[in-house]
Amino acid sequence: MKKFIRKSHRWLGLLFSLTILMSSGSGVIHVIMSRTQAAPPSAKPSEAGLNTAAITISPAQAFPDTQPTAINIRNIAGTPHYQAFLPDQTGFTYIDATTGTENKTADTTYAREIASKFLASDEVEQTDFLTSFNREYIGIFRILPVYRFDLADGKGTRVYVSTITGSVTRHTDDKKQFEADIFSLFHKFMFIPNKDLRDLTISAVTGGAFLISILGIVLFFLTRPRKK
Known part of the structure; x- marks a missing residue:
């Protein structure tokens, strides 16, 4: 059982490591965007005074x-x-x-x-x-x-x-949109045009990352040193 869990954790970790990298990378991009991009425009009407x-x-x-x-x-x-x-x-x-x-x-x-x-x-x-x-x-x-x-x-x-x-x-420009595109591609998988397939893929890879975490916790307790 220990050997099976260890192998599963290893290979699933390798399989889903790209998703974890993408998620962490999009987090960095999000911080950058919050500091480099202005706040959304005000919803207040911007027309001239009404006569x-x-x-x-x-x-x-x-x-x-x-x-x-x-x-x-x-x-x-x-x-x-x-x-x-x-x-x-x-x-x-x-x-x-x-x-x-x-x-x-x-x-x-x-x-x-x-x-x-x-x-x-x-x-x-x-x-x-x-x-x-x-x-x-x-x-x-x-x-x-x-x-x-x-x-x-x-x-x-x-x-x-x-x-x-x-x-x-x-309100945006080419530089701001480049940052937004990277975030959307990494965090939201916007490179998949079909929304149903995109949602299914996101659910699968996040579920896989959750499974890896569970296996890691189980493996920690199975392989912990035993008291004599």
């Missing part, structure tokens, strides 16, 4: 034939707009609160203004519109959909913008 005196259309006048589930008032291109969530409709409906007319391009205009103000530059380019999470914009950021805007500053600076919250939900 409430310019609002001449009431919500009832703006939406006479439907009952929105929620309404926000947004300052877009210097004009107050109703941002409405309508039943059974994806996306938002924007109504100019000064004229009562619908603005079909308000969402992208609004997103660009948020990105420009956050980055203090008008030289931003929309490069994506996400309705699902991907390898860079992962589930921990929670909010969808979001726009991605890039800044041509030689650093790969980019922001993800939510018009729901009126704020930037993620």
